[in-house]
Amino acid sequence: MNAAMGATYHHGSLRETLLDAGVELVVEAGIDALSLRELARRAGVSSAAPYRHFPDKDALLRGVAARGYQRFDQALGKVSKQCAETSALEAVQQLGVAYVRFAARNPNLFRLIFSPIGQASGHDSELDKACRQSAEHLPRALMRLHEEGIATSISVQELTELAWALVHGVAMLYLDGLVGDGKPLSAEKAAERVTQHLVALFRAD
Amino acid sequence: MNAAMGATYHHGSLRETLLDAGVELVVEAGIDALSLRELARRAGVSSAAPYRHFPDKDALLRGVAARGYQRFDQALGKVSKQCAETSALEAVQQLGVAYVRFAARNPNLFRLIFSPIGQASGHDSELDKACRQSAEHLPRALMRLHEEGIATSISVQELTELAWALVHGVAMLYLDGLVGDGKPLSAEKAAERVTQHLVALFRAD
DNA sequence: AGCCTCATGTAAACGGCGCTAACAATGTTA
DNA sequence: TAACATTGTTAGCGCCGTTTACATGAGGCT
Numbered sequence: 117m118n119a120a121m122g123a124t125y126h127h128g129s130l131r132e133t134l135l136d137a138g139v140e141l142v143v144e145a146g147i148d149a150l151s152l153r154e155l156a157r158r159a160g161v162s163s164a165a166p167y168r169h170f171p172d173k174d175a176l177l178r179g180v181a182a183r184g185y186q187r188f189d190q191a192l193g194k195v196s197k198q199c200a201e202t203s204a205l206e207a208v209q210q211l212g213v214a215y216v217r218f219a220a221r222n223p224n225l226f227r228l229i230f231s232p233i234g235q236a237s238g239h240d241s242e243l244d245k246a247c248r249q250s251a252e253h254l255p256r257a258l259m260r261l262h263e264e265g266i267a268t269s270i271s272v273q274e275l276t277e278l279a280w281a282l283v284h285g286v287a288m289l290y291l292d293g294l295v296g297d298g299k300p301l302s303a304e305k306a307a308e309r310v311t312q313h314l315v316a317l318f319r320a321d
Numbered sequence: 322m323n324a325a326m327g328a329t330y331h332h333g334s335l336r337e338t339l340l341d342a343g344v345e346l347v348v349e350a351g352i353d354a355l356s357l358r359e360l361a362r363r364a365g366v367s368s369a370a371p372y373r374h375f376p377d378k379d380a381l382l383r384g385v386a387a388r389g390y391q392r393f394d395q396a397l398g399k400v401s402k403q404c405a406e407t408s409a410l411e412a413v414q415q416l417g418v419a420y421v422r423f424a425a426r427n428p429n430l431f432r433l434i435f436s437p438i439g440q441a442s443g444h445d446s447e448l449d450k451a452c453r454q455s456a457e458h459l460p461r462a463l464m465r466l467h468e469e470g471i472a473t474s475i476s477v478q479e480l481t482e483l484a485w486a487l488v489h490g491v492a493m494l495y496l497d498g499l500v501g502d503g504k505p506l507s508a509e510k511a512a513e514r515v516t517q518h519l520v521a522l523f524r525a526d
Numbered sequence: 527a528g529c530c531t532c533a534t535g536t537a538a539a540c541g542g543c544g545c546t547a548a549c550a551a552t553g554t555t556a
Numbered sequence: 557t558a559a560c561a562t563t564g565t566t567a568g569c570g571c572c573g574t575t576t577a578c579a580t581g582a583g584g585c586t
Contacts, residue, residue: 124552126551126552126553126562126563126564127563127564130563130564146437151542151543151544152543152544152545153542153543153544154543161564161565162564162565162566163543163544163545163565163566164545164546164547164564164565164566164567165563165564165565167544167545167546168562168563168564169563172544172545173543173544173545230493230497232351232497235497235498235499251499270518274514274518277491277494277500277511277514277515278487278515278518280490280494280499281487281488281490281491281494281500281515282483282486282487282490283486283490284490284493284494285485285486285487285488285489285490285491285493286482286486286490288435288489288490288493289482289485289486289489292435292437292440293440294440294456294485295482295486306482309479309482310482310483310486313475313479313483313522316522316525317518317521317522317525320521320522320525329581331533331534331535331580331581331582332534332535335534335535356571356572356573357572357573357574358571358572358573359572366535366536367535367536367537368536368537368572368573368574369535369536369537369538369574369575369576370534370535370536372573372574372575373533373534373535374534377573377574378572378573378574527586528585528586529584529585529586530583530584530585530586531582531583531584531585532581532582532583532584533580533581533582533583534579534580534581534582535578535579535580535581536577536578536579536580537576537577537578537579538575538576538577538578539574539575539576539577540573540574540575540576541572541573541574542571542572542573543570543571543572543573544569544570544571544572545568545569545570546567546568546569547566547567547568547569548565548566548567549564549565549566549567550563550564550565550566551562551563551564551565552561552562552563552564553560553561553562553563554559554560554561554562555558555559555560555561556557556558556559556560
């Protein structure tokens with residue numbers, strides 16, 4: 117297929133094009149603004165063409181969610197690597213901040229991946245994989261914590277629930293404008309404040 | 322207006338009827354399942370009738386969200402009163418459990434009130450009021466904590482952010498099926514586990 | 527009572543949506 | 557080259573949100 121295509125009947129990479137446009141549209145205007153017809157328009161094909169690549173709109177949205185998870189995973193993975201040589205406590209803190217920062221910078225993608233669509237498992241292996249991968253960073257960092265002899269009285273699973281719930285809650289409340297009590301607190305500040313208490317809890321153990 | 326109405330031209334309480342039907346529909350089938358036409362059908366009026374009471378669909382959804390917040394506020398208020406004579410720590414813990422329990426029992430309402438629609442402030446005074454009210458239970462309980470001399474090194478606002486983020490995160494992750502690691506953990510159990518760590522943090526302070 | 531007015535209902539229409547069916551063009555392979 | 561599978565197109569269905577023009581009836585005024 118010719119990459120520099122002109123007026124060919126077959127698009128050549130419609131599936132990818134639709135997913136790209138889908139991510140773009142979600143990022144710019146939110147989930148509700150996405151319609152198959154609009155994506156088809158942007159890709160320069162007819163309204164029915166997307167159905168050759170996705171059984172229905174939800175399937176396409178799962179594809180978009182999968183890409184969102186991949187970005188999320190990359191953002192967390194980057195921080196994990198950067199903190200490979202710091203203390204485990206520092207790594208956990210940084211991971212928490214990165215979690216909230218991603219939500220703040222990509223609110224629509226974040227809302228999508230943690231919506232029923234993004235959580236529909238068993239339909240899209242790519243989504244499932246990306247979801248699983250992005251959920252592994254926190255447990256890994258907490259495992260390091262155990263290895264350093266910190267907070268060993270609590271199981272890694274329970275530590276994960278605790279830390280995950282905390283940063284996820286901050287992220288969600290931040291997106292809803294419910295954190296900061298009026299003042300436009302930055303997402304990083306909010307995350308730092310909260311994760312510091314978490315770290316204090318670990319230290320106290 | 323006659324309450325036991327027959328074939329009157331004017332409905333008499335269409336606004337309330339629509340909101341009732343809206344809550345019902347959201348509870349049963351989720352936000353996306355709600356359409357103005359369906360509500361009109363259930364109320365036995367024409368498709369355009371709802372526009373005499375709501376400028377658009379979002380306005381009606383805000384009304385539904387306001388009712389959701391009122392239920393939420395009631396659930397938390399009930400627990401607050403029950404815990405008026407217990408220790409402040411116990412009250413905080415019970416409040417956290419009630420928060421997650423409400424989310425688990427009313428997933429669709431919970432998702433609605435913490436969606437952009439439920440958070441749109443300045444449009445619906447009833448919504449704003451119900452939102453503010455339901456957000457006051459936690460700070461009040463944490464204030465009692467301070468009065469008992471617990472965790473006084475942290476401001477009530479910061480305590481609120483911490484506790485709120487934690488329980489909100491648990492609630493959200495629970496709705497997404499992301500807590501419990503496979504096993505069907507009850508919402509109460511999940512909330513208890515997490516809030517116990519929070520209480521431990523307060524005690525350690 | 528009769529009338530006016532206004533709130534609140536109806537009917538009909540518009541464009542946009544998800545989705546399907548029938549058909550056409552292209553790529554692939556024997 | 558001929559058959560076949562893939563991937564496009566066109567046209568149309570029913571549902572949706574919303575608007576416009578019109579109908580009904582309840583309450584206040586004289």
